[in-house]
Amino acid sequence: MLSLNHFLRPITTRPFSTGRCLVRPQKHLSGAQLWKRHAGTSPEPSQPSRPSSEPSRPQRNVIGAFTPTSAAIFVVVGVGLFWYFRNEKAKLQEQREKERMSKSYGRPHVGGPFSLVNCTAAPSSSEQRFTHEDLLRRWSLVYFGFTNCPDICPAELDKVTAVVNELRQSNPDLPVQPVFISVDPARDTPSTIRTYLTDFHPSFVGLVGSFEQTKSVCKAYRVYFSTPPDADPKGDYLVDHSIFVYLMDPEGRFVEAFGQTAEKEEMVDKIKQFVVEWSR
Amino acid sequence: MWPFTSSKKDTSASTREDRSKCWEARDKYFACLDRVGVLKPGDEKKDGACASEDKAYEQNCAKSWIEYFNQRRVIADAQKDRLAQANTQAANSKR
Numbered sequence: 001m002l003s004l005n006h007f008l009r010p011i012t013t014r015p016f017s018t019g020r021c022l023v024r025p026q027k028h029l030s031g032a033q034l035w036k037r038h039a040g041t042s043p044e045p046s047q048p049s050r051p052s053s054e055p056s057r058p059q060r061n062v063i064g065a066f067t068p069t070s071a072a073i074f075v076v077v078g079v080g081l082f083w084y085f086r087n088e089k090a091k092l093q094e095q096r097e098k099e100r101m102s103k104s105y106g107r108p109h110v111g112g113p114f115s116l117v118n119c120t121a122a123p124s125s126s127e128q129r130f131t132h133e134d135l136l137r138r139w140s141l142v143y144f145g146f147t148n149c150p151d152i153c154p155a156e157l158d159k160v161t162a163v164v165n166e167l168r169q170s171n172p173d174l175p176v177q178p179v180f181i182s183v184d185p186a187r188d189t190p191s192t193i194r195t196y197l198t199d200f201h202p203s204f205v206g207l208v209g210s211f212e213q214t215k216s217v218c219k220a221y222r223v224y225f226s227t228p229p230d231a232d233p234k235g236d237y238l239v240d241h242s243i244f245v246y247l248m249d250p251e252g253r254f255v256e257a258f259g260q261t262a263e264k265e266e267m268v269d270k271i272k273q274f275v276v277e278w279s280r
Numbered sequence: 281m282w283p284f285t286s287s288k289k290d291t292s293a294s295t296r297e298d299r300s301k302c303w304e305a306r307d308k309y310f311a312c313l314d315r316v317g318v319l320k321p322g323d324e325k326k327d328g329a330c331a332s333e334d335k336a337y338e339q340n341c342a343k344s345w346i347e348y349f350n351q352r353r354v355i356a357d358a359q360k361d362r363l364a365q366a367n368t369q370a371a372n373s374k375r
Contacts, residue, residue, distance in 0.1 A: 147293045150345040154299055196293035236344045 110246065110254035111135075112220035116181065116213060119190035119206035120197060130207050135252040138175035139275070142246040144223045146184035146239045147196040152260065154199070159264055160245055161201040166268045174275060175250070181217060182208040183225035183241045186233040221246060247271060249278055294342075302341040306349050309333040319357055321350040 111132070118130040135142075141160050145153035160178045167176050178201050182188040185208050188196075193206035209217065218225055225241035245258040245267070255274050258267050312330035313321060324330050337346065 148342070148344070150348050151299075151303070154296070192293045195295075199296040236342050238344045238348055 108222075108254060110220075110222055110257070111248060111252065114209075114213065114217040114220060116207040116209040116217065117190055119193040119208055120204060130205060132252055134205075135179075135248050137250050138177050139250060139271070140177050140179050140246075140248040142179045142181065142221070142248060144181045144183050144218065144221065144225070144241055144244075146182055146241070147188050147192050148184065148236075148238065150238065152243055156243060156245060156260065157197075157200045157204075159267070161204075162264045163267045163271070164201050164203065166264070167271060170268070171272070171275065177203060177205060179205045179207065181214075182206070183214060183218060183223070184227065184239045185209060185211050185214045186227070186231070247274065249274070298340075302345060305333070305337045305340040306346075309337040310353060313353075320354055 113132045115129055115131045118128055121128055121130075141163065143153075143156055143160055145156065147153075157180065164176050164178050167174055180193070180197060180200075182193055188208050190206070190208060193208055197204040197206045208214070214225075217223075223242050223244070225239055227239050228237050231237045243260045245262070247255040247258065247270075249255050255278075256270060258270075309321070309330060312333045313319070313324055316324055316327065316329045318324040318329070325334075341349070
């Protein structure tokens with residue numbers, strides 16, 4: 001505000017050349033007066049009776065504040081503002097570019113090579129093994145769990161099923177595959193996993209490996225899992241594990257981890273957004 | 281009632297039907313505990329309460345699940361207390 005006042009002062013006070021305008025305000029036609037004249041109603045009687053000996057003065061006053069000085073100021077300020085905004089825009093663009101760069105650099109290192117048994121492949125099919133390369137050319141939703149899971153895994157798998165269904169409906173051409181990886185290889189046989197997954201989305205891929213392979217894929221995906229130390233492979237026990245649904249893009253790269261609190265709608269919206277960003 | 285034994289569980293996967301039966305039995309048992317004012321499952325036994333609900337619970341759920349649900353009931357209650365405490369603390373600090 002202060003700077004604006006400073007800037008306006010030269011125009012309003014006008015110390016040079018147009019001081020008379022302030023001295024003789026009666027000569028200056030107000031907006032209402034002008035309007036009256038244009039509208040054709042009776043003009044002020046005093047105005048026309050004024051001697052026309054100073055033809056240059058009223059003209060000057062009609063021009064008002066528009067003097068060479070103010071014109072110069074107008075142009076200077078205009079050019080200044082133009083440069084200022086152009087500069088700001090460039091700065092903003094630079095910042096956005098930086099953000100974009102840091103985003104791609106900041107991608108968490110989740111995922112990696114693995115090779116597991118594909119429990120859901122048709123017995124005659126040659127795709128009995130499933131590797132990281134089978135994540136390519138499609139979007140994958142990867143969940144780690146075990147079939148004897150009391151309530152969290154089934155709820156999460158139901159959620160993934162709903163998400164896949166919704167995506168298939170809204171984006172029919174989008175290749176999406178839900179993947180279940182067992183963290184309980186001692187008890188989860190391929191046939192157990194195959195039966196278990198029939199309760200969920202029909203396109204679910206069920207994977208299991210040896211204990212070492214399971215440990216390695218869990219490490220790659222930053223998944224914690226813990227089997228009780230005295231667990232009997234035929235016994236009744238629970239496996240403690242982290243609960244995340246990992247979204248992997250068609251290049252097999254990690255995109256997002258959805259926690260237990262992520263709602264179905266939120267997941268669908270986010271995935272759609274990622275798909276748009278990815279295909280750019 | 282469908283008999284649910286742990287030996288069956290080991291050979292085949294738990295199905296949606298098994299699970300919902302177990303959850304239903306659990307909810308009935310916990311509702312009974314709430315009625316008699318018992319938090320920790322097992323504490324109601326000395327009063328002889330909820331015996332039939334407990335039996336159905338044990339029949340329909342694997343032992344590991346029962347342990348897990350029972351533990352979680354106690355933990356959830358403690359969390360509820362802690363949450364309430366935190367909320368009142370937050371409300372007090374605002375004053």
